[in-house]
Amino acid sequence: MSNIHSEKTEEILSLTLIEAGRRIRSGALSAVEAVGAAFARIGATAGLNTFITLDEAGAYRAAAAVDARLARGETVGALAGIPVAVKDNLSTKGLRTTCASRFLENYVPPFDAAVVERLRDADAVIVGKLNMDEFAMGSSNETSYFGPVLNPADETRVAGGSSGGSAAAVAARQVFGSLGTDTGGSIRQPAAYCGAVGLKPTYSAVSRFGAVAFASSLDQVGPLTRTVADNAALFSVIAGHDRRDATSAPDYQFLGYPRWESLKGRRVGVVKEFFGAGLSAGVRERIERALAVFESLGASPVEVSIKTFDAALATYYILSCAEAASNLARFDGIKYGCRADADGLSDLYYRTRTEGFGAEVKRRIMMGNYVLSSGYYDAYYLKASKLRTLIKADFDRAFSVCEILAGPTAPTTAFPVGRRVSDPAENYLTDVYTVPVNIAGLPALSVPCGRDGGGLPVGLQLIAPARAEDRLFSFAQCFEDETGGGERL
Amino acid sequence: MNGAYIPTIGLEIHCELKTASKIFCGCPNVFGAPPNTQCCPVCLGFPGTLPVLNRRAVEYTVRMGLAIGAEIPAFSKWDRKNYFYPDLPKAWQTSQYDLPLVKGGRVAFMTPDGEKTVRIERIHLEEDAGKLIHENGFTRVDYNRGGVPLMEIVTLPDLHGAAEAVAFLTELKSIIKYIGVSDVKMQEGSLRCDVNLSLSRPGEPLGTRTETKNLNSFSAAARAIEFEIGRQTEILAGGGSVLQETRRWDDAKGRGYALRSKEDAQDYRYFPEPDLPPVVLDRAEVEAWRRALPVLRYERAGRYTREFGLSGYDAGLLTGDRAVSDLFDGTVALGANPKKTANLIMGDVLRLGREEGGEDVAVGLSPAQLYGLLSLIEGGVIGLAAVQKDVLPRIWNTDIDPETFVKEAGLAQSGDADEIAAAVREIIAQNPRQADDYRAGNEKLLAFFVGRVMKATKGKCNPKTVNEVLTTELKKR
Missing domain, CATH: 1.10.10.410 (Arc Repressor Mutant, subunit A)
Structure with missing residues (x-):
């Protein structure tokens, strides 16, 4: 490949999603060129292991169709011709959807997830399916049957998880945007580790239809991008009611966000529990700088407390494992996915599930069945359900004195590949600031907040009341403009 | 035989509702289609699929509750009953655990020993499972039935014998058919019941109970009850003790078998279904359903004996099918003599109706037509024999006026x-x-x-x- 060609590729891929879309619609850039640039980049950075499945044929076909329609002067969708990718737990009709599990290695869904349908309706070009932790269970992308995703900022380190592929592909400029899912931090934490913008929307804002369930009451699909505006653009396409998801809000709408000149008069809540002993010095320093930036923009900090913070992680693991144990019971070797050679029905179940699932998935299924079993239900599941109510109430109280909460997305920056595989409990701690948000069903955004001493990206987490995604974007935009996306912090 | 033991029986009745589509997806709710032709990714439990509640199934269950005078809570929710079986695609059954749609209620019915009442504990709504087909050493699964709405009626232990249980089931079936929420086709398995049974001596606490599952006809239920009474009596009379267990009934062999003991009971790990919001019922809507309820068989039969002097047997015949009873009421309302109306219905109308409808009597006659026929007989225009032979079959399932027909066919008796x-x-x-x-x-x-x-x-x-x-x-x- 000539230098001129790769310079052109670099130029295309350095565009924001919004700018790339504008150029495609104006004819300055063809969709096929954009897709070509994406595949060139994916090929050149294949070592990151971001994709499980690529769909070159489908992507070029979709891009050519967009170009043809533009040539005929037809109207096209909001994301026309823009190369994007989706996490491999989002069903794609005719394209295998593995959930990074051996169990579904060859599973091809007969339908599109609602969010995939919306991307296609907006004429986005889906280039492939992104790597992830198996069934979204993990915080480092190391539980994937297809191997870990490496962090583009430092390839010896993890990309985070479970949407590691979604964050790394965006940070490595393989695509202009991606979709991930977030059950306890699975969009925000890898976004923070890789230096991307990641939104976990309000529970019920985005349809879960076709997103393979991990924990139904906590799962949300959300966008990952390089800029705040790009994120809002992608979110506006996937948000909104879908009657196939009974938990999707019938009246939810996202119509963009106001750009603010300053943050004068606005109150930013600082959760004191988020700055406890577990927070690394490098991350703390960056977050404190970010809070100072908010102040310099005119906002006043308010200290607030989430008193239930200490119980949130346990609550999360009880609720999410219980739901996961039930959600993953359908993988029994009878209808789809893998099936082991077996002698009789119970042997079939036993062998199929033993062979099909990895260690982390089995661990969570066992924990989930344990907390639901008779005799333990009241002590675990019921107590966790009550704590969910208390955690929500704590957030409500916090939002009575401030508009938004700001703090770290994760306690540390990306850790080396392989370091924590052997210690699940330590791995779970990386979710400590993100899980309370899922339990309360709130929207939260992780935005790049500079780098720690080792040059690794740090994420700033902004949390808003339910349905206030616009407020998250307005705050984040101010911060991004002021700090150059965290680079000038 | 030790006659001192009294059997105490509680029933769990599962009834498929005749909604147009399944409970959580748009697939048609039909019986008898070729295997796996009435399913979609949702009722097959494909990864990523989600349930969407069919409100009609809720309405039908609530109407059943209203028909038996039950309490209809404003708030009800869904739970997952988790267990592995190939006919259950998601490996859980969406059901209702602690907050069912219907609480309480009672069903009164007539037995040879007089009126009895069974208290209903609850009625909840759930999804049916698919069906296993064992043939040639293979087991195949047909998921057509999976996701069909199933109403489960749970009684308190108020029954004390097989005949009584059958009389109750017959009354319950009639109520279900009167309010039109199910066809109750036994041979299609749309009504199945589980029998909980224990023995005790008068004044003593109830003994250990067993549960015999999945009885799909009234006669099978009766036989299984008789068998289980005999079995438990024998054990107790021999000084043994009954084990708490789940049992299976083999109707062909006429005997029951132990399936699993209490120790092996499945732990269903129930928990609230996160994919479905709770059901919140609108009071005004429930009241509208209540107002639209028909008068049920038991009340109609009572009125027929009280007001028209009909025998209990005749009243039973006339009210066996709602369509027949509606015909009777409609004809009497037009001014016809109740006894003569009853006689004509019980003779010829029922005969024709059974020929056409089988288990469900078909009624091909309007009250106005029946009233017209009775008037012609009364006025001496035509005799009963001619009505049977020449008139009824010709105006059946038509809107032909009997008087006009008799005149035009030259069937009128000569009064000259x-x-x-x-x-x-x-x-x-x-x-x-x-x-x-x-x-x-x-x-x-x-x-x-x-x-x-x-x-x-x-x-x-x-x-x-x-x-x-x-x-x-x-x-x-």
């Missing part, structure tokens, strides 16, 4: 006294010996003459007039 008198005189002339006998006091012979006249006039004469004319003419000599 001269014509009758001529026929009568001719018959008397032909049978002088019988005429003399009659005049000598053998009045039974009048019937002989009536028969001859009717035969000669091909039944078109009004028998009452024939009678009168004959009496007069025979006296003349």
